[in-house]
Amino acid sequence: MPAELPPLSDYLHLPWSLAKCTYCDFNSHRVPDAPDTARAVYVDALVQDIAQQAPGIAGRTVETVFLGGGTPSLFTPEEIGRVLTALDEAVSLAADAEITMEVNPGALERGSFAGYRAAGVNRVSIGGQSFDAAQLKRLGRLHDPAAIGRAVDAARQAGFERINVDIMYALPEQSVDAAVADVRAAVALDLTHVSHYQLTLEPNTVFHAQPPTLPGDDDVADMMQATDAVFAAAGLARYEVSALAAPGEACRHNLNYWGFGDYLGIGAGAHGKLSDGELVTRTVRPNHPRGYLDALAAGAAVVSQPVSGSRLAFEYMLNALRLVDGFSLQDFEARTGLPRAAVTGRLAEASERGLMLEREDHIWQPTALGARFLNDLQALFLD
Amino acid sequence: MNPPMQNIRNFSIIAHIDHGKSTLADRFIQLCGGLSEREMAEQVLDSMDIERERGITIKAQSVTLHYDADDGERYQLNLIDTPGHVDFSYEVSRSLSACEGALLVVDAAQGVEAQSVANCYTAIDQGLEVLPVLNKLDLPAADPDRVCQEIEEIIGIDATDASRVSAKTGEGVKDLLERIVRDIPPPKGGADEPLQALIIDSWFDNYVGVVSLVRIVNGTLRKGEKVRIMSTASAHIVDRLGCFTPKMLDQDALHTGEVGFVITGIKEIEGAPVGDTITHEQRQAPEPLAGFKQLQPKVFAGMFPISSDDYESFREALQKLRLNDAALHFEPETSAALGFGFRCGFLGMLHMEIVQERLEREYELELITTAPTVIYEILTTRGETEYVDNPANLPAVNLIDEFREPIISASILVPEAHVGAVIKLCIEKRGVQTRMQYLGGQVSIEYDLPLAEVVLDFFDRLKSVSRGFASFDYHFARYEAAKLVRLDLLINGDRVDALSVIVHRDRAQARGRELADRMRELIPRQMFDVAIQAAIGNQIISRTTVKALRKNVTAKCYGGDVSRKRKLLEKQKAGKRRMKQVGSVEIPQEAFLAVLKVDS
Numbered sequence: 001m002p003a004e005l006p007p008l009s010d011y012l013h014l015p016w017s018l019a020k021c022t023y024c025d026f027n028s029h030r031v032p033d034a035p036d037t038a039r040a041v042y043v044d045a046l047v048q049d050i051a052q053q054a055p056g057i058a059g060r061t062v063e064t065v066f067l068g069g070g071t072p073s074l075f076t077p078e079e080i081g082r083v084l085t086a087l088d089e090a091v092s093l094a095a096d097a098e099i100t101m102e103v104n105p106g107a108l109e110r111g112s113f114a115g116y117r118a119a120g121v122n123r124v125s126i127g128g129q130s131f132d133a134a135q136l137k138r139l140g141r142l143h144d145p146a147a148i149g150r151a152v153d154a155a156r157q158a159g160f161e162r163i164n165v166d167i168m169y170a171l172p173e174q175s176v177d178a179a180v181a182d183v184r185a186a187v188a189l190d191l192t193h194v195s196h197y198q199l200t201l202e203p204n205t206v207f208h209a210q211p212p213t214l215p216g217d218d219d220v221a222d223m224m225q226a227t228d229a230v231f232a233a234a235g236l237a238r239y240e241v242s243a244l245a246a247p248g249e250a251c252r253h254n255l256n257y258w259g260f261g262d263y264l265g266i267g268a269g270a271h272g273k274l275s276d277g278e279l280v281t282r283t284v285r286p287n288h289p290r291g292y293l294d295a296l297a298a299g300a301a302v303v304s305q306p307v308s309g310s311r312l313a314f315e316y317m318l319n320a321l322r323l324v325d326g327f328s329l330q331d332f333e334a335r336t337g338l339p340r341a342a343v344t345g346r347l348a349e350a351s352e353r354g355l356m357l358e359r360e361d362h363i364w365q366p367t368a369l370g371a372r373f374l375n376d377l378q379a380l381f382l383d
Numbered sequence: 384m385n386p387p388m389q390n391i392r393n394f395s396i397i398a399h400i401d402h403g404k405s406t407l408a409d410r411f412i413q414l415c416g417g418l419s420e421r422e423m424a425e426q427v428l429d430s431m432d433i434e435r436e437r438g439i440t441i442k443a444q445s446v447t448l449h450y451d452a453d454d455g456e457r458y459q460l461n462l463i464d465t466p467g468h469v470d471f472s473y474e475v476s477r478s479l480s481a482c483e484g485a486l487l488v489v490d491a492a493q494g495v496e497a498q499s500v501a502n503c504y505t506a507i508d509q510g511l512e513v514l515p516v517l518n519k520l521d522l523p524a525a526d527p528d529r530v531c532q533e534i535e536e537i538i539g540i541d542a543t544d545a546s547r548v549s550a551k552t553g554e555g556v557k558d559l560l561e562r563i564v565r566d567i568p569p570p571k572g573g574a575d576e577p578l579q580a581l582i583i584d585s586w587f588d589n590y591v592g593v594v595s596l597v598r599i600v601n602g603t604l605r606k607g608e609k610v611r612i613m614s615t616a617s618a619h620i621v622d623r624l625g626c627f628t629p630k631m632l633d634q635d636a637l638h639t640g641e642v643g644f645v646i647t648g649i650k651e652i653e654g655a656p657v658g659d660t661i662t663h664e665q666r667q668a669p670e671p672l673a674g675f676k677q678l679q680p681k682v683f684a685g686m687f688p689i690s691s692d693d694y695e696s697f698r699e700a701l702q703k704l705r706l707n708d709a710a711l712h713f714e715p716e717t718s719a720a721l722g723f724g725f726r727c728g729f730l731g732m733l734h735m736e737i738v739q740e741r742l743e744r745e746y747e748l749e750l751i752t753t754a755p756t757v758i759y760e761i762l763t764t765r766g767e768t769e770y771v772d773n774p775a776n777l778p779a780v781n782l783i784d785e786f787r788e789p790i791i792s793a794s795i796l797v798p799e800a801h802v803g804a805v806i807k808l809c810i811e812k813r814g815v816q817t818r819m820q821y822l823g824g825q826v827s828i829e830y831d832l833p834l835a836e837v838v839l840d841f842f843d844r845l846k847s848v849s850r851g852f853a854s855f856d857y858h859f860a861r862y863e864a865a866k867l868v869r870l871d872l873l874i875n876g877d878r879v880d881a882l883s884v885i886v887h888r889d890r891a892q893a894r895g896r897e898l899a900d901r902m903r904e905l906i907p908r909q910m911f912d913v914a915i916q917a918a919i920g921n922q923i924i925s926r927t928t929v930k931a932l933r934k935n936v937t938a939k940c941y942g943g944d945v946s947r948k949r950k951l952l953e954k955q956k957a958g959k960r961r962m963k964q965v966g967s968v969e970i971p972q973e974a975f976l977a978v979l980k981v982d983s
Contacts, residue, residue, distance in 0.1 A: 198937055373910055376935055379955060
């Protein structure tokens with residue numbers, strides 16, 4: 001059983017957006033009528049949700065917070081501040097907590113970067129996606145390419161030092177050159193963190209219903225290779241499948257996911273994972289804001305499911321294998337409460353196939369091949 | 384209850400697939416009140432799911448009906464169903480041996496088909512009264528006069544007063560029943576003679592054990608009697624007997640001339656062999672009845688479970704299928720590529736497809752079937768003759784003196800307009816024409832063809848080149864020397880035994896190239912290059928490569944919800960389970976069958 005509890009993060013979900021992107025399968029909903037009242041009700045609910053969670057995590061400290069959506073900036077800085085304060089009161093927020101908020105380039109609908117910064121946010125993640133106007137349109141984004149740079153500048157002016165920009169590749173009909181051009185435009189903004197991820201067609205999206213023509217496997221491989229070189233030249237190294245950072249600038253919140261840390265999931269549809277020293281439990285809340293509010297009022301917003309045995313080992317691997325630096329078997333045992341024997345056989349098999357290597361004693365990481373064939377590597381740990 | 388023998392009529396229906404046999408049978412059952420309207424499911428005689436889906440009959444079935452004729456007499460009509468596909472022609476002769484008459488049902492729009500001709504001759508040979516029936520008179524394209532002429536020209540029986548019916552609307556069916564009563568002779572046989580009951584078919588039922596369909600040729604069989612299966616000399620008590628209505632209806636006795644079922648508590652199908660004779664233990668018949676000739680499979684293929692864990696359940700499934708399918712042969716086979724499986728023998732490709740489908744559907748097995756082959760006759764340099772049903776077992780080239788393949792004589796009936804296309808197909812399949820005759824609008828063509836060319840896709844191709852109008856029947860003729868070679872496929876340098884095929888040397892080059900290309904399309908890209916080579920002996924005749932996949936990673940940036948990613952990986956893994964690991968290469972199921980789908 002886990003002797004020592006892992007670090008704790010908090011994911012806060014703010015489920016509204018102005019327009020649904022064509023690729024997006026996240027839990028987002030149209031802004032309701034009478035938005036002022038609706039927001040107040042929703043923020044009350046988040047505060048209540050946090051209060052209900054408090055007993056289970058008493059004595060622990062939240063190290064990182066991520067405000068995701070939807071479009072979190074549809075909420076005012078005051079509202080965001082209220083939620084963060086509630087969190088601090090209920091479970092205590094670390095003094096150096098990393099608090100990230102997702103924003104879209106273009107107008108901040110309900111506030112300013114300075115306002116959110118004053119409310120406690122200290123890192124922003126900007127949904128840039130592409131610097132190609134036609135691609136942005138196809139993706140259903142409401143901003144133009146120039147808005148990305150303006151957003152970065154505005155965030156900096158407001159005092160934000162830690163800024164991430166999301167960039168997607170393997171976009172419909174995208175050439176390798178175009179993918180490289182997007183990355184060049186991103187690094188030109190002098191960023192310390194970029195999330196660079198491949199477009200996948202997810203169920204329940206416009207793209208899934210009307211699939212666009214995507215680049216071929218070889219082109220996508222070329223994109224990955226060519227863009228990594230551009231990132232490297234700009235001092236950004238890939239530390240995880242889809243994240244690159246300057247030294248020391250990795251996203252602590254994401255690292256906690258990949259390191260199989262704990263996280264509260266607060267808000268509609270938020271997923272959480274908590275260890276209590278004996279059991280690892282996953283939690284889910286109703287996706288639709290209305291259903292979430294009703295369930296919360298009834299005191300039944302959380303559906304918990306314990307994870308154990310081979311499923312637990314697999315889930316650890318699913319996360320940890322994404323990290324370029326891998327993991328230690330000691331950490332595996334501490335986070336899962338399982339003996340290392342639960343995975344050593346498969347690690348040996350992966351090693352034999354050239355997918356994993358034991359960097360130091362009991363510290364394993366994916367090889368370059370393993371990183372490129374991560375799906376196959378992860379699947380090795382399935383039953 | 385039991386009618387006098389002169390009021391019994393035993394008959395079969397001979398018809399090509401789709402010519403309306405099942406619909407006509409349904410109509411008979413309805414007119415004779417065999418089933419109430421409510422019970423009347425369409426096409427009750429084709430009871431297996433696969434039979435219904437494919438619209439064909441595989442196993443013999445029977446139904447006993449009571450018909451009140453215009454002469455005021457009540458007749459017992461026993462309709463014994465027959466399969467309509469060339470693969471199952473042996474079943475036809477069995478069914479016919481229980482009958483005194485047969486209805487030759489011909490689609491009045493499509494005309495006579497070769498399969499019906501062959502079955503009709505079997506009926507005539509067995510001394511049956513054949514009544515021609517023109518069906519589907521309701522179709523606008525029906526041309527009964529032309530089809531009557533065809534029946535006379537092609538089969539040579541008088542069709543001037545053939546019954547004209549529409550099984551669909553019911554028109555003419557009552558008159559046909561009158562004809563059956565009038566023209567088909569009643570059974571002969573001695574009621575007082577020692578019991579002789581012919582086993583027409585036996586099948587295994589999970590609840591009662593082996594059920595046998597029998598025709599009482601002489602004597603009377605009663606419930607509770609002690610009987611003897613003549614070939615096995617084993618004694619059994621009759622637990623149940625009766626007739627099909629088509630539901631099982633228990634009776635106390637089956638009398639001379641009647642057809643019905645017998646259950647004796649025999650647990651294995653071998654205990655009640657088809658064609659055997661049942662007699663009384665106490666008063667035995669001096670001689671068994673003439674049985675049926677043993678059936679030899681013509682087409683062989685290896686079947687291997689994708690997961691080696693399924694081997695035992697695969698064996699059990701085959702044993703169960705064999706309970707009801709005496710024509711299915713199997714023996715263990717080991718393949719270097721595919722592991723443990725069975726070499727299975729079938730009557731033809733349809734038979735193979737049906738067995739495979741039943742194994743996958745009813746027994747939930749995932750199987751790889753290798754390319755079917757025929758039995759080759761090899762004369763070795765030592766002067767010995769060997770029979771080889773598996774390319775892997777072929778002697779080394781330098782030990783083969785003569786490589787002989789089975790040749791069949793095929794009879795094809797085709798409308799004049801499609802003769803050219805059919806001849807072209809036969810030439811492509813290395814056929815030699817032996818006879819051609821114009822008969823009305825149809826042409827009868829006879830070809831000697833290598834069986835190996837016929838078993839693969841000949842039947843489908845024939846249907847497609849003739850727009851469905853050509854029909855076909857064949858029988859084994861002889862073994863003949865041919866320039867044959869074994870074409871091997873090498874994957875990353877290793878010969879995959881399950882992908883070897885025997886082909887004619889003149890075609891080997893093209894076939895090898897095509898096969899390698901198909902493999903390149905079917906084998907998914909993997910982490911490394913996969914080299915595919917086609918070879919004859921040590922000579923490589925074609926090579927191609929499946930280039931390595933360079934990456935296989937997709938990851939969203941949000942990490943909270945792992946369930947979707949897990950499901951995605953599980954789905955991918957399930958897909959891989961349908962592939963066979965050969966060396967380090969994953970080969971999908973379809974690749975093993977691709978060998979069949981190569982034309983040339």
